[in-house]
Amino acid sequence: MSTLFLALAITAAQILLAFAMGCAAFRILRGPRAQDRVLGMDALYLAGMLLLLTYGIQTGRTLFFEGALVIGLLGFAGTVALAKFLMRGEVIE
């Protein structure tokens, strides 16, 4: 009984996070300017990280945690590099 409730809750959460990723992807595709696209990419990385964490809860493996950590790191590095590029026109001066 409790397992069924937990399974339904986790699946519903994954669907909601997939919708959040869809909203962010729409902002990437549609964003009127470049900074909107970078903002959408940041939100997409975040929702993807949370989706991977829910997969980790669902399967009970800690493997997904490391993937989520790597996605968080890469999202930070990518967003900072793109913001720097928008500011200066170069990433490393």
Add this chain to the structure above:
Amino acid sequence: MIQAPDLPLWAAIAVGFLVLLGASITLIGALGLLRLRNFYERIHPPTLGSTLGTGCILIASMICFSTLHSRPMVHEVLIAIFVTLTTPITLMLLARAALYRDRSEGSAGVPQDLESVSASDIQQFAPDQP
């Protein structure tokens, strides 16, 4: 793909509620990203997911793995610290870049510089003052 770990009832209720809450908050943030009109309004809603949404899902993950392995497992704190540290940095950099771009193009609807606003107000209300 409906499956779940075999948790006791209290842990199942806590984990399910927290996961659902975190995902809903993240979705609300993403909908705000979709709906708001201005970039300077749109930069705020994703932080909803990166603070409260991430916090709820990480606490749920901690409860789940601590109950499964029957010892405290708090490695999720790493993600919490990392996201909390990096979100303000990235969004402030992005907002500064957008401000710089909008001001150099002279487009409308850009937030004004506080110092220039106060200086022009002083000249407007007291024109004889130097």
